[in-house]
Amino acid sequence: MISNIGYYLAEDRILCFEIVAKKKANWVLKFVKSAVGETDCPDTIPEFIAQRRRWLNGSFFAAVYSLIHVAQIWRSDHSLLRKLALMLEFAYNALNLLFSWFSLANFYIFFVILTRA
Secondary structure: OOOHHHHHHOOOHHHHHHHHHHOOOOOOOOOOOOOOOOOOOOEEEEEEEHHHHHHHHHHHHHHHHHHHHHHHHHHHOOOHHHHHHHHHHHHHHHHHHHHHHHHHHHHHHHHHHHHHH
């Protein structure tokens, strides 16, 4: 099973998934234009790279978590149309996860083919 370390990297995304997929509820998340957020910008290149690594790891873990727990959507009280729309989104996310997993290898293969031609 996936370790709990990834859970802490993606807690905000997992919280949103759990709210939408809550059993016997039909909660919806909405964009609030007037909301204000605050963040700390990295000061050095190593800090920036570490931040990007945390974000990528958290994003990957959240994607895997949502795909593992996709059945929770069917236990919610969302309409059938919304559930089908969410399933379509999960299918897109699964394909996106698959392509991003193999993208580095694809770049390498393309580079090797390009340089040997």
